[in-house]
Amino acid sequence: MEDWKKKIGETALQKGIINDPQWLEKLDDSIPVWAVLQMMLELLEKVEPNYTSYD
Incomplete structure (x- = not known):
């Protein structure tokens, strides 16, 4: 697996x-829509959090 993919996975984990750190081994797997x-x-x-204005 390419280093750039590992870096993205590690950042996502952080x-x-x-x-789950096991996802770092599955970064090339498909993901459902x-x-x-x-x-x-x-x-x-x-x-864009949902909030109501005080005005």
Whole structure:
């Protein structure tokens, strides 16, 4: 596996995007579309949190 892929996996582990170090051995595996969508929805929630204004 290429070093750049390992670095991405290690960063994802450190940031809590993945929580199992065994995923570092599976970085070339396919991922289901629903999993990609779930990650994108979680990212959007962090970037654009739902809140109500006090105004």
